């Protein structure tokens with residue numbers, strides 16, 4: 001349990017409402033916050049403390065894993081929350097903020113620890129850091145940590161500028177860059193499965209693995225986020241961060257210790273080994289770029305991206321991208337990693353599929369059924385689990401070989417109420433554990449890789465795909481060229497939707 005004052009910049013925004021406040025409530029209910037903490041919500045619009053706590057209540061009712069069941073329980077939680085109206089560009093406001101922070105620090109016996117959570121547009125990160133220093137907030141007796149949201153820049157150049165501004169005030173070790181996929185249970189489980197089992201590590205290389213497929217598919221469209229997304233697109237929004245991070249976790253060498261810096265060092269080696277594209281022709285041959293047209297998703301008619309209210313009607317921004325990525329090192333030489341993500345696809349799912357090579361000179365190959373390759377599948381969300389597909393004799397047959405599944409469904413056992421990524425990440429930042437946050441060198445290398453793709457893409461090559469389909473046909477060809485195909489997600493045929501969601505804990 002760590003005592004701290006949590007200062008949430010952007011407290012009236014979408015992220016705070018949907019993710020951060022519910023995470024605080026879960027941490028409180030699980031006694032991970034203790035009683036020695038205070039939360040200050042900060043944004044420009046005026047709010048009384050009562051209004052702020054009402055907003056808090058609503059957000060928890062709507063989005064939290066735990067529901068508020070008793071008034072006393074709510075009161076004892078809500079008394080830790082205060083609101084202050086503050087314009088980030090006004091340094092005088094930060095002097096008042098220091099007074100409020102000191103007062104709450106003393107009231108809740110916090111001991112000078114401060115966690116600054118920037119749920120803000122990145123353009124404001126530099127000003128906040130500067131004004132925190134000017135306002136004297138960083139002179140407290142305890143630690144001062146900065147948690148920042150993605151996107152961390154638009155490209156390498158802007159990320160470097162942003163980083164330099166923040167580093168004028170905070171040391172790298174006190175900067176916690178969020179990639180919320182790293183907070184997901186099953187992403188964290190990949191390392192455990194790889195490094196705590198005898199039977200995977202010997203096979204985890206180019207001798208036995210044919211390819212690895214990473215899918216992050218969403219059914220939602222751009223919603224009201226066009227202002228940000230139309231400028232960013234799928235490559236920057238999901239590729240530079242979540243997808244490359246998952247790829248690095250799949251590909252990294254075992255760290256010598258499970259220490260944050262050792263783990264991050266191993267991921268950096270993977271980023272350094274990514275085969276960068278040298279020419280436009282290489283980019284075109286290895287990537288696919290799409291934008292959704294109108295169509296039907298989960299039985300609902302939906303409009304085209306360009307017809308969305310918050311989007312430029314002539315937009316050439318991609319809402320889908322796929323790529324064939326190579327990690328040029330001893331372990332992975334020659335093994336393609338296929339990654340794809342898109343909005344308005346048929347199902348919401350995140351899965352990592354490891355396709356193994358077939359056994360050599362297989363005695364069953366002459367039989368009438370072609371052998372399916374072994375698959376190991378990490379189901380990250382919304383379903384959580386591990387699925388292993390292997391071949392076995394069909395009972396009662398004369399030796400017919402059929403694929404069978406060993407299916408560990410984590411969410412079936414503990415429900416879909418495993419901790420939300422944001423709970424884990426806020427808790428880790430408060431404990432000073434940076435394992436599941438991205439270090440600057442990882443971010444910079446990921447931008448370098450992505451920038452080359454973005455530079456060669458231009459507006460050319462954008463392919464429209466119908467909402468509710470699996471994206472442009474070229475994404476299928478990308479694998480077909482190598483003799484592979486995308487495996488159906490959720491172990492089901494494409495188009496079928498799987499899992500029940502949402503169980504409420506009381």
Ligand SMILES: NC(=O)C1=CN([C@@H]2O[C@H](COP(=O)(O)OP(=O)(O)OC[C@H]3O[C@@H](n4cnc5c(N)ncnc54)[C@H](OP(=O)(O)O)[C@@H]3O)[C@@H](O)[C@H]2O)C=CC1
Pocket residue numbers: 009010011012013014015016018042043044045086087088089118119120121122149150151228
């Ligand atoms: N929403 C999401 O699901 C996700 C968001 N993110 C990232 O989190 C960050 C926040 O996103 P989101 O919550 O959606 O954005 P919103 O636009 O919903 O909220 C922005 C917040 O910033 C405040 N703000 C803006 N300008 C100022 C200022 N000058 N001074 C003080 N406060 C200011 C706004 O309050 P007010 O207008 O009252 O000042 C508001 O509370 C972004 O970087 C986004 O990319 C990342 C992943 C997911």
Ligand SMILES: O=C1O[C@H](COP(=O)(O)O)[C@@H](O)[C@H](O)[C@H]1O
Pocket residue numbers: 218237238350381
């Ligand atoms: O970071 C982002 O992630 C979400 C998808 O997150 P998930 O946890 O729901 O899978 C995506 O919708 C958004 O565009 C992106 O900014």
